[in-house]
Amino acid sequence: MIHDSQIEQWFREDLGHHDVTNEVPGETTGRLVAKEPGVVAGMAAAERVFDYVGVDVLETTEDGTRIESGDVVLRVSGPAKAVLRAERIAVNVVGHASGVASRTRKAVDAAREVDDEVRIAATRKTTPGLRGIEKRAVVAGGGDTHRLDLSHMVMVKDNHVAEMGLEGAIAHFRDRVSFATKIEVEVEEPEDAPTAAEAGADIVLLDNMRPETTTEAVDLLPGGVLAEASGGITLATVPDYATTGVDVISMGSLTHSAASLDYSFRTGE
Structure with missing residues (x-):
């Protein structure tokens, strides 16, 4: 509105x-x-x-x-x-x-050429004051809005891990949110993906990984945990990431570029 x-x-x-x-x-x-x-x-x-x-x-x-x-x-x-x-x-x-x-x-369209199920999502890299317009535009283009704001989901990022450790950060936020609030955890190495899942992550964000490394991380995840690829993904590389088995490909460039x-x-x- x-x-x-x-x-x-x-x-x-x-x-x-x-x-x-x-x-x-x-x-x-x-x-x-x-x-x-x-x-x-x-x-x-x-x-x-x-x-x-x-x-x-x-x-x-x-x-x-x-x-x-x-x-x-x-x-x-x-x-x-x-x-x-x-x-x-x-x-x-x-x-x-x-x-x-x-x-x-x-x-x-680029993702659908490879996988009909993978979602293309935006990020919070929006223009101040125009987020509502930009997020609606993403939906108009067939994409997913991801988080509209910080209240919609907890995302455990590298700064949180640096302060509290991976398992400690997940436990910290799990104690502070409703059962209905999902927790997403950002990891940069494939071996950290199952660790995050076992510690309670609902979604594991595979950050700045090459497509082949992303595939490796997805294969390590247990069933029931969503996998998201993000970081430096372009229109040209979307098909490569769509082959990795991730559920979501998020792209800040949808709004900022x-x-x-x-x-x-x-x-x-």
Whole structure:
């Protein structure tokens, strides 16, 4: 859910203290046009932006839809001044979200060529203030959101292990969370994977391992424990990791390295 306070902040940032550029009289229509193929995302945010300034949204495209260059994904109608004030914010949000969705879909498609079951997941490497939009965009691209925030799951990382030891860190958090809260443990060596599982990890994250090393670690895990591969995985190497037997491939690049999808906003008929 995008709050009015966030939308207001976007407008303040763009309009400044005195907007003369958009002092245009009368009524107009507008349409958001894709300039390259991809996957649509961010439409709910765009609708809220136009609604905030009293512009009617006449037509939208469902998030997750594959589009081609020239496709119209949104149509609006209202006071020209309001339409023009909102259009750049809407274009930026939809472009960014669609870029995340498009990159995610490429990763999902690459994994599906090898394994229909492995999940492609995002991480917490999101843009401050835009996590909700980016995580929804990952879903639109067919991916998994992973943790939305720190309350959703405990992740025992190298810093925790350095302070408390592997088994000690797992025991420390197990005593402090609900039975319904999963604990994921990050390991960097294959032999640590079964150790983490035996100490109570629900999910073992195989961090920065090569595909062949990842396969070795997966083979050491007992049944019932999920395996996740993460760290430096690219679109090109997704198929290699999809062959390893992991349940999840997580990629920070889905959000932090996605290029914005190119859109153009055009007014009038």
